[in-house]
Amino acid sequence: MRWSLRPETAGYLFVLPAVLGLLAFGIIPLIYAFVVSLHNYDLVNPRAPYVGLANYTALATDRVFWTALRNTSAYALMLVPLQTAVGLSLALMVQPSTRWIALLRASYFMPVVVSYVVAAGLWEILFAAPNGPMNSLLALAHVPPQLFFQDRHQALPLIALMSSWKWSGITMLIYLSGLHEIPAELYEAAGVDGAGGLRQFGNITWPLLHRITLFVLVVNTIEAFKIFTPVYVITRGGPLNATMVLVFHLFREGFRYVHLGDASALSFVLLVVILTLATLQFRVLRGESQG
Amino acid sequence: MNLTSSGTNIRPRSGLLAHVAAGGKLALAIIFVFPLAWMFLSSLRPVAEIFQYIFPFSLWTVVPLHATLDSYRHLLRDEPFGRYLANSLIVASCVAAFDVAVSSMAAYALARIRFAGREALFFLVLTVMIIPFEALLVPLYLIVRWLGWVDSYAALIVPMVPRAFSIFLLRQFFRGLPRELDDAARIDGCRDWGIYWHIMLPLSRPVLLSVTLLTFQEMWGSFTWPLVSTNNANMRVVQVAVASFGQGDGSPRRSPSCCS
Amino acid sequence: MRAQKVGRAGTPIGRRTLLAGAAGSAAALASGALRAVIRTEGVRAAPSTTLQFWYTRYAVPLLNDTLDGFGKAFEQSHPGVKVQVQAFPYGEYFQKINTAYAGNQTPDVFFVDFPLIANYVYRKMIVALDPLVAKTDLDDYYPAPRGDMTYQDKIWALPLHQSGEELLYNVDALDEAKIRPPHSLDQQWTREQFLDVAEKVVRRAAGRVTRWAYATTYYPPGLYVIQPWLAMSGGEILSPDGTRATGYLNSPATVQAFTFWGDLYTKRQLAPIQPTPDTFGTGQAVFTQGNPFVLRDIVQRFHNLRVGVTYLPRDRRCATNMGAYHIGISAQTKQRDLAWEFVSSVTGREAHVQWVKTTGYLPARKSTYAELPYLKQYPWSVFWDGLARCGVPRPRTPAFDFVDDAVTDASKDIQLGHPAKPALDEAAGKIDQEIARYK
Numbered sequence: 001m002r003w004s005l006r007p008e009t010a011g012y013l014f015v016l017p018a019v020l021g022l023l024a025f026g027i028i029p030l031i032y033a034f035v036v037s038l039h040n041y042d043l044v045n046p047r048a049p050y051v052g053l054a055n056y057t058a059l060a061t062d063r064v065f066w067t068a069l070r071n072t073s074a075y076a077l078m079l080v081p082l083q084t085a086v087g088l089s090l091a092l093m094v095q096p097s098t099r100w101i102a103l104l105r106a107s108y109f110m111p112v113v114v115s116y117v118v119a120a121g122l123w124e125i126l127f128a129a130p131n132g133p134m135n136s137l138l139a140l141a142h143v144p145p146q147l148f149f150q151d152r153h154q155a156l157p158l159i160a161l162m163s164s165w166k167w168s169g170i171t172m173l174i175y176l177s178g179l180h181e182i183p184a185e186l187y188e189a190a191g192v193d194g195a196g197g198l199r200q201f202g203n204i205t206w207p208l209l210h211r212i213t214l215f216v217l218v219v220n221t222i223e224a225f226k227i228f229t230p231v232y233v234i235t236r237g238g239p240l241n242a243t244m245v246l247v248f249h250l251f252r253e254g255f256r257y258v259h260l261g262d263a264s265a266l267s268f269v270l271l272v273v274i275l276t277l278a279t280l281q282f283r284v285l286r287g288e289s290q291g
Numbered sequence: 292m293n294l295t296s297s298g299t300n301i302r303p304r305s306g307l308l309a310h311v312a313a314g315g316k317l318a319l320a321i322i323f324v325f326p327l328a329w330m331f332l333s334s335l336r337p338v339a340e341i342f343q344y345i346f347p348f349s350l351w352t353v354v355p356l357h358a359t360l361d362s363y364r365h366l367l368r369d370e371p372f373g374r375y376l377a378n379s380l381i382v383a384s385c386v387a388a389f390d391v392a393v394s395s396m397a398a399y400a401l402a403r404i405r406f407a408g409r410e411a412l413f414f415l416v417l418t419v420m421i422i423p424f425e426a427l428l429v430p431l432y433l434i435v436r437w438l439g440w441v442d443s444y445a446a447l448i449v450p451m452v453p454r455a456f457s458i459f460l461l462r463q464f465f466r467g468l469p470r471e472l473d474d475a476a477r478i479d480g481c482r483d484w485g486i487y488w489h490i491m492l493p494l495s496r497p498v499l500l501s502v503t504l505l506t507f508q509e510m511w512g513s514f515t516w517p518l519v520s521t522n523n524a525n526m527r528v529v530q531v532a533v534a535s536f537g538q539g540d541g542s543p544r545r546s547p548s549c550c551s
Numbered sequence: 552m553r554a555q556k557v558g559r560a561g562t563p564i565g566r567r568t569l570l571a572g573a574a575g576s577a578a579a580l581a582s583g584a585l586r587a588v589i590r591t592e593g594v595r596a597a598p599s600t601t602l603q604f605w606y607t608r609y610a611v612p613l614l615n616d617t618l619d620g621f622g623k624a625f626e627q628s629h630p631g632v633k634v635q636v637q638a639f640p641y642g643e644y645f646q647k648i649n650t651a652y653a654g655n656q657t658p659d660v661f662f663v664d665f666p667l668i669a670n671y672v673y674r675k676m677i678v679a680l681d682p683l684v685a686k687t688d689l690d691d692y693y694p695a696p697r698g699d700m701t702y703q704d705k706i707w708a709l710p711l712h713q714s715g716e717e718l719l720y721n722v723d724a725l726d727e728a729k730i731r732p733p734h735s736l737d738q739q740w741t742r743e744q745f746l747d748v749a750e751k752v753v754r755r756a757a758g759r760v761t762r763w764a765y766a767t768t769y770y771p772p773g774l775y776v777i778q779p780w781l782a783m784s785g786g787e788i789l790s791p792d793g794t795r796a797t798g799y800l801n802s803p804a805t806v807q808a809f810t811f812w813g814d815l816y817t818k819r820q821l822a823p824i825q826p827t828p829d830t831f832g833t834g835q836a837v838f839t840q841g842n843p844f845v846l847r848d849i850v851q852r853f854h855n856l857r858v859g860v861t862y863l864p865r866d867r868r869c870a871t872n873m874g875a876y877h878i879g880i881s882a883q884t885k886q887r888d889l890a891w892e893f894v895s896s897v898t899g900r901e902a903h904v905q906w907v908k909t910t911g912y913l914p915a916r917k918s919t920y921a922e923l924p925y926l927k928q929y930p931w932s933v934f935w936d937g938l939a940r941c942g943v944p945r946p947r948t949p950a951f952d953f954v955d956d957a958v959t960d961a962s963k964d965i966q967l968g969h970p971a972k973p974a975l976d977e978a979a980g981k982i983d984q985e986i987a988r989y990k
Contacts, residue, residue, distance in 0.1 A: 010483040011406035018397030018453045019412070025450040026419035029430035033422075036430075093316050107320035110327055115512040115530055122330050129825045131346040131760070131835070133329070140348050145759060150824050150967065165323065170505060174460065177498040181467060215463040219420075219456065226423050236771070236956075238963045247423045254425060255646045256952050257985070258674070267426030274421045339853045343833040346761070429653050436654040515643075519650045522603070522637050522658075534640040 037264035048261070055265035065266065067241050068249040069273075071156060075245060076224035078160040083220050084213070086164055087171020091179060092201075094172070105176075109169035116166065120233035123162045124149065149234050152242035159230050159243060167223070171216055178212035179205070214285045218278050225274050246270050329353060334362050370532060371524070379529040382447045382517075383510035390506045391499055393453040398461030399487045403473065413462070420455035424515065432519055446520040447528070451510060457502045464498045465491055599631040602889055603658030605648070607876075608638035611848060617909045621897045628896070632889065645952075652676055652883070659884040660893050663708045665699050665874040666951045669793075672702055673949035673989060677879040679705040683891045691900070695873060695942055696915035702947060708877035709898040712912035714842045715871045715938040716779070718745075718864075719849070722857035724762075724837045728752050732861035734929055736869065736936045742783065742811060745864040749821045752837045764821040766836035768845055771825075774945060774955045775872050776840060777812060777962055779863050782870035782943040784808035788958065789946035789982075796954070796982035801975040808866070809975060813965030824966055832856060843934050847911035860930040862937055869941035875915065913938060953985045 037055055039048040059065045094105040111119060127134050130145035138146065149155050186204050195203065228247040231237060237244035237252070246266065254263030333341050336355040344351035366372055400406070401413055431450060440446035468491065476486050492499065514530040521527065604622060609615050615638055622634035637658070639647050645667070651657045652674075663671060671677045684706060689697070696710045720732055728751050733739055740748070749764035767776050778788065786805035789796055799805065815822045823830065831839035832853040840863070841849070850858055863871055878897055880890045896902060900918050907914045907923065913934055914920050926935060946954060961978040965971045 007404055007483065008406040011400045011404035011409070014400035014404065014483065014487070015397045015412060017393045018458060019415075021393065021449075021453050022415060022419050022455065024434065025431060026422070026427070026455070027415065029427040029434065030418070030422055032430035032433075033426050090319070093312075093319075104316055104320050107324045110324055113508055113511075114327060115514070115533075117512075117514060117530070117534065118330075119326075122326055125827060126326055126329070128345075128827045129823070131823060132825070132827055133345050133348075133352060136346040136348040136352060139346075139759065147824070147967075150963075165326075169323075173501050173505070174498075177464065177501050178467075180497045181464070211463050211467050215460060219459070222421050226421075228423070228425070238771075238960055239967060240964055240969075241960075247425060250423060251425050252956070255428075255649060256956070257950070258649065259988075260429070264426060267423055270423065271418065271421050275417065278417055278421070339829075339832065339855075342827045342829045342835075345827055346835070429650060432650050432654055436656065441654075441656065515646075518639065518643055518647060522605075522651075523635070524637060531640065534643070 033264045033267060036260055037268055039261055041260045041264075051261070055261045056269070058262065059265060059269060064241065064244060064249055065246075068244045068246045071241075071243060072225055072227065072245045075156055075160055075227055076221055078157060079163055079224045079227075080217065080220045082160060083164040083168050083171055084216055086168040087216065088175050088209075088213075090168060090172040091175035092205075094176070095179060105172075108172055111166045112169035112173075114166075116229040117233055119166050120162065120230040123158075123230070124234040127158065149243075150239055152240050155235055155239065155243045159227070159234070162230055163224075163227065171220065174216055175209065175212060178209050182208045210285070214281065217285070218281050221277055221281065222274055225270065225277075335359065337361055372529075372532070374525065375527050375529045375532045378447075378527060379511055381444060382528060383507045385444070385448045386451045386510045387503045387507040389448070389452040390454050390457050391503045394457035394502065395461050395492065395495075395499065396487065397453065397458050398465055399483075399491055401458065401462045402465035403486070403491075404483060416455045416458050420459060428515065428519060431516075435520055440520075442521050442523045442526050444526075447517055447526070451513075451516075454506055454509070457506060460502060461495070461498065464495055468494055599633055600886060600889060601633045601635055602660065602886065602893055604634055604636045604660045604893065605644075605658040606636070606638055606662040607641040607644045607664075614910060617906060621902060624902075625893055625896055629889075629892070634893070648676075655883055657881040657883045659881055659886060659890040660878060660897075661881065663877045663879040665710075665877055666945050666947075666955070668700075668702050668707050668877065668879075669947050670949040670951060671879065672705075672707055675882050677707055678882050678884075678887065679707060680709070680880065680891070680894075681706050683895075684709075688895075691916045691918050693915060693917060693939075695938065695944075696875070698944060699874065700877060708879035709894060710875045710877050710915040711898065711903075711906055712875050712910065713873065713915045713938060714844065714875050714912050715873045715934060715942060716776070716840045716842045716845075716863070717871060717933055717937050718861050719831065719839050719841045719846055720859045720861060721831070721834060721837045722859045724752055724834070725859070732859060734861065734933060736862060736940060739862045739869060740864045742864045742866045746819075746821075749815070749819075749838070753821055755820075760820055760823070762834070763823050763826075763830065763836040765815060765838040765840075766823055766826040766830040768831065768839050768841050770828075771959055771963060774958045775874070777809075777958065778943060778945060779870040779872050779941075780812040781805055781808045783864065783868060784811070784866040785868070788954065789948060793946050793948040794986055796957075796979040796986070797976075798979075800958070800979040800982065801972065806971045806975055809962070809965055809971040813962070813968070813971060816966040817968035829853075843911045843913060843931065846930065860933045862933060862941075865941075869937070870943050871937040871941045872945070873938055873942040874945055875912070948986055949989045950982070950985045954982050957982050957985075 038050060038052060040051045040054075041048040090108050094101050094108070114122075126132060127148040129135065129147045129150045132148075134148070135145045147154065148158055182205065186208075187200060190200050190204060226247055227245050228251065231243050231245055231248045232251065235243040237248055247270070250263045250266045250270070253259045253266065332353060332355055335358045337357055337359050338361070340356060344356070346352075397416075401409060401416075435441060435446045435450060438445075440449070472490050472494070473486050476490055481489065512530060513528075514534060517526075517528045518531050518534075521531075602625075606618055618638070619636050622636035625634050626632055635658075644662070648657060648661065657676065663677065668677075689706075692700070692710075693713065696713055700706050700708055700710060718732075725732060725748075728748075730748055730751065732748075752762070753760060753764040754762035769776055774788065780786075781788070784804055784807060786808035787799040787802065788805075790799050816824050823836070826836070829852075830836045831841075832849050834856065846858060846860065849856065862869065878894050880887060880894060884890050900916060903914060903916050903919045904922055906912070907919055913926065913931065914923070920926055925931060945951070948954060957978040961971075961974040964974040
């Protein structure tokens with residue numbers, strides 16, 4: 001029997017499985033976390049006292065929170081442009097697919113495959129101070145020993161560098177999928193018109209990648225604000241809170257000190273910050289081209 | 292790795308420029324691979340040698356002096372590592388497969404079908420993507436426990452589907468596909484399912500592959516959730532097993548709060 | 552717009568509601584069925600009682616095997632009982648226990664790291680053992696372990712062993728420098744003597760250190776590692792009742808002692824801020840700080856290294872850190888008696904001997920010490936004297952993890968060459984705020 005649905009109904013059916021999953025394992029826990037954030041909850045007392053927004057107002061006077069917010073923003077400002085640019089460049093570089101290029105592509109993608117914890121531990125050792133392998137290599141060039149992750153000015157940029165080493169492969173992959181969708185005829189036509197590589201990029205590739213770039217920027221921003229693993233593994237927020245970031249602060253509060261109320265409040269602040277940023281990115285970038 | 296095979300050959304280059312470009316690409320590849328190569332080569336060393344030749348720099352900083360497969364032998368001997376690998380493989384494959392199916396359907400609707408609440412739904416997807424997993428860990432555990440799933444594959448697989456990231460990525464791609472295709476299909480009598488199945492999916496093969504691959508790798512690397520949601524060693528995944536190798540008493544890798 | 556037109560043609564009114572309803576009930580059914588299926592599968596065909604025991608996984612397989620073996624032995628002596636022994640990574644063990652606790656699923660019996668006893672007690676995660684432990688058995692424990700297991704006048708967990716850190720040294724490096732470290736407490740080095748030795752054995756080339764005098768085994772060095780260096784000069788971390796850090800952690804004595812320790816790093820360049828693993832084992836540092844278990848581990852892994860043990864230096868007094876893994880019973884267990892039987896078998900005299908022999912740790916029981924004559928000889932004698940005469944317990948507070956982090960963070964600043972006083976003032980202030988939350 002053939003029967004057709006109202007498009008609305010079809011839409012709901014298409015999203016139903018996803019919505020069920022998102023609700024059950026995303027939104028319901030989220031609501032629970034919100035309720036927790038309104039209580040003085042410490043995993044002991046099932047009837048934790050309701051404290052209203054006290055956990056939120058406490059954040060305002062929490063110096064570590066402000067440091068974490070500043071550091072996380074600085075980190076995002078370093079990471080997002082870096083990873084996006086590197087990812088796009090890599091994608092453009094490995095465009096024409098030959099056997100050698102496939103090998104290059106695999107090399108650029110390789111750090112993505114390694115577990116984050118392992119990768120972070122690896123960088124910790126490579127950049128150990130003052131006698132780790134990297135310092136040892138630099139000594140060949142008579143560079144004095146660097147403190148790297150122990151230095152309050154180098155630590156955060158180094159983590160950004162590490163993350164972009166780890167994740168640029170994903171950005172590359174996403175851009176590659178985008179490049180693949182650009183019809184070859186467009187380039188052929190441009191080629192006939194005698195447009196050079198740079199102009200082709202400016203006139204065809206970049207505009208057509210707009211939607212993907214929007215995606216990449218939004219995702220990279222979200223991921224940047226959620227930075228946790230390398231901080232957890234390598235610096236634990238130090239030295240001098242130079243790498244104290246929001247999710248690490250949240251983790252420490254929630255799981256080490258068992259201040260679940262504070263941690264939940266923190267996660268909602270984080271949520272609002274990122275949602276605002278993402279919405280802004282959508283607005284700005286959509287304004288440029290018809291999204 | 293050959294995910295895209297695009298014909299967009301952008302620029303024909305002059306000889307010198309091509310060489311410089313090739314050199315640059317190679318240098319980059321070395322930067323990307325070197326740390327991992329170092330790690331791999333270290334794994335071929337006897338335990339006592341791993342950190343022996345780090346300073347000052349010499350050939351032996353990189354190359355093992357006495358190569359051995361001891362580390363791997365230990366790994367396989369001391370642990371039911373095959374079981375852990377199988378668990379990781381099962382979990383990562385299932386999540387990847389379910390996720391790409393569920394996410395692509397949702398993404399299609401979000402990109403192509405107009406229905407009330409679509410924007411709200413997209414907002415929901417973003418929200419789930421943003422909230423740090425650490426904030427959800429306890430409630431998620433309580434839900435899974437209520438379902439009676441602790442220590443089961445269901446606990447490792449079901450809550451991970453769908454990934455908001457996949458929905459978002461696929462939605463962006465589907466939106467980029469020309470609308471004319473839908474219209475043509477509709478004229479040919481296709482309904483939404485037909486368009487999704489016969490047009491969207493075949494046209495998005497590269498990105499579907501990317502999504503599957505990325506989900507697989509994400510799940511393969513996941514650690515916190517498997518640790519919390521399973522107790523039984525039979526359910527252990529590779530990352531949890533590996534995490535305990537470098538830790539514990541007598542291990543120099545981590546500083547325990549107590550070391551007694 | 553076009554899509555809508557196509558769709559509307561064949562859709563009878565009400566289909567949408569119908570479908571939504573159907574989908575909803577299908578989902579409910581599915582989840583119910585799923586629950587049923589998984590549940591029945593999940594029930595471990597349990598003709599018998601199951602006892603859960605969790606511990607933190609050791610890097611040395613033999614120890615894990617020994618603990619697993621305790622489970623097996625218990626099964627044999629208790630037919631019908633199945634012991635599920637599970638090991639988890641140290642770094643995430645606390646998180647694991649916490650989450651399990653939230654879900655009312657903590658194991659019946661689990662490893663309790665000594666400094667966390669106060670926290671577990673505060674949060675009612677473990678039960679008091681007083682009604683269960685026999686007086687005669689208690690008398691078998693040395694006073695220090697008795698102190699460790701007791702909190703607020705009750706006994707909460709029983710130790711597997713005793714342990715403390717002393718100074719491990721590279722014998723060849725010291726022979727070369729013609730230095731003979733003392734092996735008896737009355738000849739123990741002072742801080743200043745240690746500093747002299749350190750200056751003699753450190754090697755520098757072209758402005759860089761190529762061999763360090765001292766490197767900690769654990770990185771970053773936490774409260775456990777630092778505390779003896781503070782205590783030897785009269786430094787403290789918390790007030791004796793564990794409620795205040797201000798006036799103790801930032802007292803002049805603590806500041807002075809912390810400065811001495813911190814100066815070993817940036818200022819004197821005797822110790823690496825971030826040692827690569829095995830700095831001592833590979834001969835890149837002459838001294839390290841380690842317990843008997845670490846000593847045994849190093850000896851087993853580095854065959855070419857000759858290792859000696861001397862006391863940590865003294866200043867106004869001698870000091871060594873102490874503490875051990877304990878085993879406690881969950882407040883959530885439904886089989887307290889069986890759990891207690893398991894605890895008493897794992898911490899019992901027989902098991903204690905086996906565990907001490909396997910690990911190299913020192914015994915917490917007097918009977919075990921009497922049974923193992925090798926403990927009276929060097930190098931165990933050094934650890935034993937140190938513990939018995941210089942042991943300093945870690946502060947007892949439910950906020951221990953917070954205190955540990957605050958001290959570790961402050962120590963990082965001081966190691967980097969920043970003045971100790973402001974760093975410790977800040978840490979003390981933070982700690983006081985945190986402890987106030989537990990009232």
